[in-house]
Amino acid sequence: MSGSMGRREREHAQRYNDILDAAEECFAEKGFHGTTVEDVANRAEFAVGTLYKFFSSKDELYKALIKERVEYLIQAGLEAMADVVGTEELVRCYIETKVRLCRAKPNFLRLYTRERMGDRFAKTELWREVVWPNFERLYTRLTEAFEAGIAEGALRDDIEVFDMVVALDNITDGFLFDALDDDDIDKYATKVEVMMRLFFDGVARK
Amino acid sequence: MSGSMGRREREHAQRYNDILDAAEECFAEKGFHGTTVEDVANRAEFAVGTLYKFFSSKDELYKALIKERVEYLIQAGLEAMADVVGTEELVRCYIETKVRLCRAKPNFLRLYTRERMGDRFAKTELWREVVWPNFERLYTRLTEAFEAGIAEGALRDDIEVFDMVVALDNITDGFLFDALDDDDIDKYATKVEVMMRLFFDGVARK
DNA sequence: TCATTATATGAATTGATATTCACAAGATGA
């Protein structure tokens, strides 16, 4: 894409992204309201006024950031899972991809979590228009895979697939948050097999 | 306790609680920053100045609310589980208590969730001093029960108890959030058995 | 080089809302 842009455009896009990066760090650290436009400007090494040449308001900046990153994350996740066949392999891939993305963008995952939990119940436009639709794509992918899993006898047929997806998503999130708490992604990485067993076999002694 | 108070004290405590109730509704609806002190005052049917006779700042009001309610919820949960024996019975009790509390205080659970996710990573004083210590009491109760469960052979011994607690807490939260999303607590209540099976047996066909 | 255009700056403005405080109203008990 950047090949088709002139230097002007390319530099503009570069600055735009620098601002998003700065915003990501600030918002992840101190939340939307705890972050001032000046904070972001300082971190990006621009004057306040300059930010307003790129984004019409603090709100727009925040929305642009969430949109950009959520779309990137979900896209990356779906691509990683694209060619995987077999229920167990898919779940493993889902979990491992979560590790990779968490390693690549820990700040954003903190931010995303806040967005997911904080604005979820408030049903903000951002949640409805950007976060949820993207998230739904992932849920759909998992749902279809689990339906296939039931059909071929790998998964039990007395639990709704949506409930299985909720369980998988939340078990993995639980370990992820615990790791983000301690700023220790390796901790999450070592739990891949634990999550697999918890999800597929549960905790009961067999 | 209220028996030992004079009318003065009792009335003061009553007003104090009325303000907390009003604050709970406002904060749950519009978040901390979206709520003005005037909103709370109006809802409580007091003048702004009066609120400041009870709480020295908006921040103090918020902290008092979270502290009060978190302590109440955890206490109620622990008491409900106090005499339960047997791993399966305890887990069922945990899940069912969550339904009851969610029914009793849905607004606060929305607020609590926000607090848990939003301030968790920011490691606010409120999180460190109030929310987490209470939460930990619950984790301890479950941890001990699961250790007993392993000892008596009801639970597998190749997964750390802390991980089991994380899984249980997050599976149940997943269904809880889904229900709170739709403002439909009954939806959560119908999932008790599903959560039990997911937690104990997992999704694999046996 | 110089005129023109694009980009960057940050002090000044604006708007919102948390907090204060001088005063009012109500309760209490002599």
Next chain:
DNA sequence: TCATCTTGTGAATATCAATTCATATAATGA
């Protein structure tokens, strides 16, 4: 009934941070 003490009021003030804009600086290309 009156003096005193307690509680309630909300307009006025203080604070903080988003946004604007007149001006400065840098890039372009004739």
